[in-house]
Structure formats: structure tokens, C-alpha cells
Amino acid sequence: xxxxxxxxxxxxxxxxxxxxxxxxxxxxxxxxxxxxxxxxxxxxxxxxxxxxxxxxxxxxxxxxxxxxxxxxxxxxxxxxxxxxxxxxxxxxxxxxxxxxxxxxxxxxxxxxxxxxxxxxxxxxxxxxxxxxxxxxxxxxxxxxxxxxxxxxxxxxxxxxxxxxxxxxxxxxxxxxxxxxxxxxxxxxxxxxxxxxxxxxxxxxxxxxxxxxxxxxxxxxxxxxxxxxxxxxxxxxxxxxxxxxxxxxxxxxxxxxxxxxxxxxxxxxxxxxxxxxxxxxxxxxxxxxxxxxxxxxxxxxxxxxxxxxxxxxxxxxxxxxxxxxxxxxxxxxxxxxxxxxxxxxxxxxxxxxxxxxxxxxxxxxxxxxxxxxxxxxxxxxxxxxxxxxxxxxx
Numbered sequence: 001x002x003x004x005x006x007x008x009x010x011x012x013x014x015x016x017x018x019x020x021x022x023x024x025x026x027x028x029x030x031x032x033x034x035x036x037x038x039x040x041x042x043x044x045x046x047x048x049x050x051x052x053x054x055x056x057x058x059x060x061x062x063x064x065x066x067x068x069x070x071x072x073x074x075x076x077x078x079x080x081x082x083x084x085x086x087x088x089x090x091x092x093x094x095x096x097x098x099x100x101x102x103x104x105x106x107x108x109x110x111x112x113x114x115x116x117x118x119x120x121x122x123x124x125x126x127x128x129x130x131x132x133x134x135x136x137x138x139x140x141x142x143x144x145x146x147x148x149x150x151x152x153x154x155x156x157x158x159x160x161x162x163x164x165x166x167x168x169x170x171x172x173x174x175x176x177x178x179x180x181x182x183x184x185x186x187x188x189x190x191x192x193x194x195x196x197x198x199x200x201x202x203x204x205x206x207x208x209x210x211x212x213x214x215x216x217x218x219x220x221x222x223x224x225x226x227x228x229x230x231x232x233x234x235x236x237x238x239x240x241x242x243x244x245x246x247x248x249x250x251x252x253x254x255x256x257x258x259x260x261x262x263x264x265x266x267x268x269x270x271x272x273x274x275x276x277x278x279x280x281x282x283x284x285x286x287x288x289x290x291x292x293x294x295x296x297x298x299x300x301x302x303x304x305x306x307x308x309x310x311x312x313x314x315x316x317x318x319x320x321x322x323x324x325x326x327x328x329x330x331x332x333x334x335x336x337x338x339x340x341x342x343x344x345x346x347x348x349x350x351x352x353x354x355x356x357x358x359x360x361x362x363x364x365x366x367x368x369x370x371x372x373x374x375x376x377x378x379x380x381x382x383x384x385x386x387x388x389x390x391x392x393x
Contacts, residue, residue, distance in 0.1 A: 014266020018045025027193035028300040037289035048302035057306035071175040107141035144201035149249040196238035327352035
């Protein structure tokens with residue numbers, strides 16, 4: 001069965017090499033778990049960015065050069081003078097830690113380092129440190145492994161994994177500021193989701209789900225300075241969300257069974273890596289993959305602009321909360337028809353239609369009242385409302 005699933009996924013992907021997941025793409029899977037299109041495309045390893053660009057809907061998100069430069073400078077500050085600043089921060093969280101913390105830089109020395117060899121080495125080093133309870137050891141750029149849709153994907157935390165007291169803690173370094181003890185909730189949420197992928201990979205790498213606690217150490221600039229501050233971040237909810245979506249990817253047969261047997265998204269790459277397949281064919285193929293578009297997709301999915309175009313006239317394009325308030329009614333035309341009483345609703349939408357008619361009546365009354373007040377103000381106060389003339393009681 002697994003071989004049959006793999007064959008179907010290869011047919012969907014076509015002749016191109018499968019794209020590899022990273023912490024950002026794994027975190028993004030949790031943002032819209034009900035989207036079958038993204039689930040199938042990601043599991044098959046289709047290059048979404050190249051596909052979106054070829055069909056005329058290129059993605060428009062990514063980290064700015066300024067943010068990348070700021071992040072690199074912030075990480076350099078933490079590593080300077082043999083990790084002196086990082087040592088200070090870690091001892092704030094673990095005051096009983098020894099004065100000296102051992103640091104191991106596991107970054108690849110050159111491009112020829114095979115990932116499987118790096119992974120075996122890093123797995124052995126981290127496992128030995130955990131088993132031997134060697135005190136405080138910090139691993140810089142370790143290579144971890146995570147099973148995604150039946151494939152072992154290598155993840156490399158952008159900075160560190162810290163081992164202390166028999167447990168391993170992922171350390172996330174971000175360049176967004178913590179101002180007066182508060183940080184942007186969306187930024188923290190994204191950092192927590194990415195960290196959840198690293199924690200799951202660390203547990204798999206160590207072969208022990210208890211070796212990595214459900215919390216990470218988040219380091220950010222404090223206020224408007226470049227001075228770092230550290231926070232312990234509980235990620236139990238994010239771990240549940242990521243595990244659920246990864247489990248869903250391993251049960252993809254149900255989604256594949258609903259597709260036409262010969263559907264594929266092969267770009268027909270030439271020798272230079274440029275797509276040659278007509279864009280219209282790829283668009284027709286994509287439309288066989290059920291999508292669940294929401295405006296939030298624009299910030300984390302390369303296909304979002306195509307899906308937004310496809311969702312024109314649908315309530316999903318107005319946002320998740322609007323669609324839920326409308327009781328799942330699919331199109332804007334239906335909403336307006338129910339509100340105006342020109343379209344008879346099906347039985348399951350009777351209550352929603354009645355609420356829409358009431359809302360439409362209230363809106364019309366409010367507009368009429370506002371118009372009447374405006375006309376009255378333009379004519380000035382009535383004779384009866386004016387102040388009495390002087391000398392007249």
C-alpha cells in the first residue's frame with residue numbers, strides 16, 4: 001500500500017526532484033489543516049513557488065533584507081566572545097548551571113558534507129550528552145531528523161540546542177523586539193510553531209519523547225535596543241497541532257483516492273530547469289485539488305494568490321471569522337440573495353437566512369434614519385426648538 005501511495009505521489013509531482021520540508025513549511029501546515037490542495041502538493045513534494053510563478057500567480061512574501069541583516073547581527077552578538085552573552089542568558093533561566101558551558105559547533109564544514117553522515121554524528125553526540133548527564137552543553141547548528149509523510153526530513157535549528165540536566169531544550173533566536181515584556185503575538189506564535197517542529201525532530205533523533213520538554217527558550221532583542229532577553233515558552237498546544245498535521249499527511253490515501261487517476265502537476269522542466277508545460281493544463285489540474293482558502297494563507301503559502309483568485313465571490317475570501325458567522329454559506333451571491341429574500345434557502349440554512357434578513361432590515365432602517373437626521377440638520381432647527389425671543393415669557 002505504501003509503495004502504491006508513493007507511486008501516486010511521484011506521478012503527481014512528475015519528473016522534478018521533490019522539494020524538502022523545513023521548519024517554516026512544517027509550521028505553515030498547521031495554519032490551514034483543512035486544505036486538501038496544500039496537503040497533497042506538500043506531501044508529493046511539488047515546488048509550489050515555481051508552480052505559482054509559472055501559472056501567473058507568484059508569491060509575494062518573504063523576509064526582508066533588513067530583517068535578515070538584523071537577525072544575523074543579533075545572532076553574531078550572542079556568539080561573540082565564546083558565547084559570553086548567551087551564557088549569561090542561559091544562566092538566568094538555569095541559575096544552578098555551572099559557570100562554564102561546553103559549546104560544540106556542528107555546522108557543516110563544506111558543501112560536501114553528506115547530510116546522513118552529519119546526522120549520524122550529531123545524533124551520537126547529543127545522545128551521549130543526554131545519557132551521560134554531562135552538565136551544560138550547547139550544540140550549535142545540529143542536524144535533526146523528522147518523519148514527514150513517510151520521508152525522513154533533515155531540519156537544522158538556525159542556532160542552538162541546549163542540553164542541561166538530562167534534557168534537551170531548543171533555543172529559538174528571533175529579531176522581533178520584546179517591548180515592556182510583551183512581543184507581537186503573531187510573531188511569537190510562528191516562532192513557537194517552528195520550535196515545535198524542532199522539538200519533535202529532537203525527540204525522534206534521540207528516540208525518546210521525554211528527552212525534550214514541551215518548552216523552548218526564546219531569545220529576542222529587548223525594547224528598542226539590541227540587548228537580548230530570554231523567555232521560557234510553553235509550546236504544548238503547538239506540539240499537538242504539528243503532530244496532528246503530520247499524522248494527517250501519513251493518511252493521505254483517502255485524499256488521493258478522490259483524484260482523477262492520471263492527474264499530475266509536472267512542470268515539464270527543460271535542461272535549464274525552466275517549466276515548459278502549458279500553464280492552462282496546470283491550472284486545470286490544480287482545480288481538481290479541493291482548496292480551503294483564507295486570507296491568512298497569503299502570508300505562508302506560495303499558491304495563495306492563485307487560490308484567492310479562485311475564491312473570488314466566495315465567503316472564504318472575506319476571512320475565516322466572516323465565513324463562520326455566515327454559517328458556512330459558500331458564496332457572496334447566496335448571502336445577498338438570502339438577505340434580500342430573493343433566493344429561497346435550503347432547509348439547513350433557514351436559520352442563517354432569517355438572521356441575514358433581520359440584519360438587512362436593521363441596516364436599511366439605520367441608513368434611512370441617518371439620511372433623515374442629515375436632512376434635518378441641513379434645514380436647521382425647527383421653530384419650536386428655538387430659544388424664546390427676548391422679552392417674551
